[in-house]
Amino acid sequence: MGKPTGFMEYTRQSIPERNPSERTKDWDEYALPMSDEEAQKQGARCMDCGVPTCHTGMEINGVTTGCPVYHLIPEWNDMVYRGQWKEALEKEHEMNNFPEFTGFACPAPCEGACVLGLNEDPVAIRSVEKSIIEKGFEEGWVVPNPPQERTGKRVAVVGSGPAGLAAADQLNKAGHKVTVFERADRVGGLLTYGIPEMKLPYRIVERRIKILEAEGIEFITNTEVGKDFPVERLKEEFDATILCGGATIHRDVPAENNKLKGVHYAMDFLHANTKSLLDSGLSDGNYITAKDKNVVVIGGGDTGTDCIATSIRHNCKSLVQFDIYDKKGDMRDMMANPWPQYPVIHRIEYGQKEASSVFGDDPRAYAVMTKKFVGDENGHVKEVHTVNVSLRYDDNGNKIREEIPGSEKVWPAELVLVAIGFKGPEQGLIEQLNVETKTNSTVRAEYNKYTTNVEGVFAAGDMRRGQSLIVWAINEGRGAARECDRFLMGETQLP
Known part of the structure; x- marks a missing residue:
């Protein structure tokens, strides 16, 4: 929790914004940074609610409530309130590989599940989350941390959206050599080309990609697997493949x-x-x-x-x-x-x-x-x-x-x-790999297992679950990496 009486002393303040009349004249980010002092006040509003529900992601009647990556929200709210920013950053990264992506562009289902929201405005969780990661980059705390040892196993990740990036990051941490394929000319999937520059600037995506590259992940752009890169080469050159191509067939x-x-x-x-x-x-x-x-x-x-x-x-x-x-x-x-x-x-x-x-x-x-x-x-x-x-x-x-x-x-x-919205994933690569699909055309792979009917081929994100949130994509990318690591090594230490 934050300050015991914080929710009574401070009102909710969301991320400040530039004047709408002025910001429409350029493509710069429309949001403004929150001051450290204001972020600490917002963290202070986190209350001792006994059984916090903000950090437990689930679906109720088909709608997400709570945080799907099980962000340790009360803990880092308390750390921010106490000025322990670096510790808060480490706590953020425990459950979310990319808190900047969710901090900039998540609809914050965690706030909908905030206990304080029962009778007044919920804690401004996304604002605090964004403040932590931005301070981490400003202070130089977010740096490459490549694995100490390599396993000798090679994994292909198809698609560089949030699911693909999360899977690649986790597998790289486990010591596998990871190659991410992206058919566009820039990495990021819909993070790059689906969210406008004034909402999620490309520099935010690019700075994380540079860290992942420095940690040993290889990115191959302008390459569509199944077209520019034959599926036969996947089988020959990689020990496992994770499909994270998204759901891109329009309605x-x-x-x-x-x-x-x-x-x-x-x-x-x-x-x-x-x-x-x-x-x-x-x-x-x-x-x-x-x-x-x-x-x-x-x-x-x-x-x-x-x-x-x-x-x-x-x-x-x-x-x-x-x-x-x-x-x-x-x-x-x-x-x-x-x-x-x-x-x-x-x-x-x-x-x-x-x-x-x-x-x-x-x-x-x-x-x-x-x-x-x-x-x-x-x-x-x-x-x-x-x-x-x-x-x-x-x-x-x-x-x-x-x-x-x-x-x-x-x-x-x-x-x-x-x-x-979107109807589901494109079928070309799926058919070439002989991967089974469900009636809605998404890949048949059980949640929390992510295994397809083809040995060594996994699926995660929108390609498996259908159109969804960035935070669910990160959840699934992490889970698919865990199961892929188990497949490759017989056991896994990934969460």
């Missing part, structure tokens, strides 16, 4: 004319923007621009918000974000959404704040379903037709959306960004 909007020009998947939009930004500061023009366009974003989640923020920085003409759900309340429904579940409430994220500062209002439209797209004479989208819907459940618990008569509306749009 389509089931609406008429959804293949018109100007209708793009959100990840294509975000990937191209980040690559052009990192390559040339957008001067090469190799990206999908929102400049002077009426932009419609379909999807109310974090990726949709990232599209909003990116479009604003392009100087779009107008913005609207469709959410198929009704607007949520400001307080959790303790009957339908009781603690310690993640609170399903109305939130105003960074992109909506920026849209309000530029256009004067929150860009979201609720309970909206897209019916069709209309194009011009050149086959380019010019309108989106929608209808409002109400939601009910049948006797089997299935969702049924009913159109509300008279709620039809036409929206001008020269750019439509589809941000409604």
Whole structure:
């Protein structure tokens, strides 16, 4: 715990942010560092709750509650409160290989499970987490620590997202020689090309990659396994393989004319923007621009918000974000959404704040379903037709959306960004390896075992569980490394 009376003395303060009107003029990080003093106050709010639930990750009704990597949150909150920053950093790294990734981009299900959140604002756990790791880098405490001995075993990790990086880091610590394959030109997977620069700057990813390289991990980019690197070579050159390729097959909007020009998947939009930004500061023009366009974003989640923020920085003409759900309340429904579940409430994220500062209002439209797209004479989208819907459940618990008569509306749009998630992993490599899949196309590998039907081939992260959180990817990467090490050595010391 932190200070015994801290939760009574201090109010919650989240990570400070730059002024929305100013930050939309550049691609710099929108958040500001929290001072040591404020972070210590936030750590002090951690209470002696007897049975803390913040650090125990689980799924309740399909929604994550608590921390999936079992972060020792009360312990490092107490250390920060006492000014023991280096000890807090060591405690952070015990359970999370990359607290900077979760500190910058995790929705913090740990805070939803905070006991203090039962009757007042929860502890600002993510803010403290980010403060610890950033101080660790600033002070030079985060340094390469290569293994003392090598086992002579070689492991291939396919995919360099958080699952792949966590697996590689753990296996390298165990002394195995690890090679990570990434088909993009930069390491990081969706950490690099799926999360915009102003939310998770590439320098944050890159500095960790440099440490992993210095510790002995080999990264091979611009190489798609199964295409540029034959699967036969995996079997010949490596003793085991871990598949961490993610779930990258997009969901389509089931609406008429959804293949018109100007209708793009959100990840294509975000990937191209980040690559052009990192390559040339957008001067090469190799990206999908929102400049002077009426932009419609379909999807109310974090990726949709990232599209909003990116479009604003392009100087779009107008913005609207469709959410198929009704607007949520400001307080959790303790009957339908009781603690310690993640609170399903109305939130105003960074992109909506920026849209309000530029256009004067929150860009979201609720309970909206897209019916069709209309194009011009050149086959380019010019309108989106929608209808409002109400939601009910049948006797089997299935969702049924009913159109509300008279709620039809036409929206001008020269750019439509589809941000409604992913169906599952791409099947090419999976089929070449003869790996079995489940009905939803994800790899069949039991949680906490991660073994596929093919000996020596493991699977972790979104490729195994479907679209999920960064923190679950790290959890699975660590677990897959543990089981891979057991397979290679007959026993394991990895957690």
